[in-house]
Amino acid sequence: MTVEVSMFSCLSDNYGFLLHDVSSGFTAAIDTPEVTAINKALSNKGWKLTHIFNTHHHFDHAGGNAELKEQWGCEVVGAAKDASRIPGLDKGVHDQEKFSFGGQEIEVFSVPGHTSGHIAYYLADASILFVGDTIFSLGCGRLFEGTASQMWSSLQKLMKLPDETVIYCAHEYTEANADFAITIEPDNDALQKRIEKVRGLRSELRPTVPTTLGLEKSTNPFLRAEENSIQRRLGMLGGEPESVFAKIRQMKDSF
Ligand code: ZN
Numbered sequence: 001m002t003v004e005v006s007m008f009s010c011l012s013d014n015y016g017f018l019l020h021d022v023s024s025g026f027t028a029a030i031d032t033p034e035v036t037a038i039n040k041a042l043s044n045k046g047w048k049l050t051h052i053f054n055t056h057h058h059f060d061h062a063g064g065n066a067e068l069k070e071q072w073g074c075e076v077v078g079a080a081k082d083a084s085r086i087p088g089l090d091k092g093v094h095d096q097e098k099f100s101f102g103g104q105e106i107e108v109f110s111v112p113g114h115t116s117g118h119i120a121y122y123l124a125d126a127s128i129l130f131v132g133d134t135i136f137s138l139g140c141g142r143l144f145e146g147t148a149s150q151m152w153s154s155l156q157k158l159m160k161l162p163d164e165t166v167i168y169c170a171h172e173y174t175e176a177n178a179d180f181a182i183t184i185e186p187d188n189d190a191l192q193k194r195i196e197k198v199r200g201l202r203s204e205l206r207p208t209v210p211t212t213l214g215l216e217k218s219t220n221p222f223l224r225a226e227e228n229s230i231q232r233r234l235g236m237l238g239g240e241p242e243s244v245f246a247k248i249r250q251m252k253d254s255f
């Protein structure tokens with residue numbers, strides 16, 4: 001294995017991730033939700049923190065930057081356009097920029113919607129995608145700074161990646177998302193099966209993350225705005241997918 005991901009729970013419903021490149025020994029924290037949890041995960045693995053990769057500026061994603069940078073002297077990577085609000089940013093990256101992380105090549109996707117500067121990190125060789133608060137298992141991020149049309153294009157960008165891509169999302173929201181998803185697509189067999197599995201996992205407090213792009217494409221209503229069955233149910237058959245997406249997002253907001 002050339003790359004290893006260590007995932008751990010923190011705060012009330014966040015996931016933290018460490019990404020470790022075996023050849024170089026580099027270790028990145030994907031976002032910094034909670035310093036003590038990150039340091040504990042590092043010491044469990046015997047890894048040293050060399051990088052922070054921020055997906056966006058929210059406090060539950062960048063709140064630990066300053067303290068970790070001070071402690072480890074690590075390099076902070078984040079969206080260039082969020083330089084003013086990502087604490088300690090050293091390296092500002094842009095859409096479709098590729099950079100190397102030890103033996104890994106990492107591609108950045110700009111995915112505005114949840115925030116205007118939100119980015120995702122993609123490791124093509126390892127089929128790994130860190131999406132922050134853009135895609136959740138059976139859900140998607142709230143539109144705090146972007147429009148539905150921006151978020152829909154962001155999701156479409158990610159949906160072009162291979163189905164086997166493993167998606168690490170930053171919160172455990174799956175059960176609540178499932179309650180909503182089934183109201184949008186009650187007859188989706190794949191969704192029904194997924195929900196059963198999710199309930200089983202959550203009843204034992206086990207994580208439903210990571211997920212895969214293929215699984216989300218078959219079950220996540222926010223990625224399925226082009227489906228006739230959904231459009232018909234919403235009375236929007238033949239509608240623009242971005243308007244259908246906007247409607248689903250709006251329904252979820254008041255669910
Ligand atoms: Zn957020």
Ligand code: FE
Binds near residue numbers: 058060133170
């Ligand atoms: Fe968050």
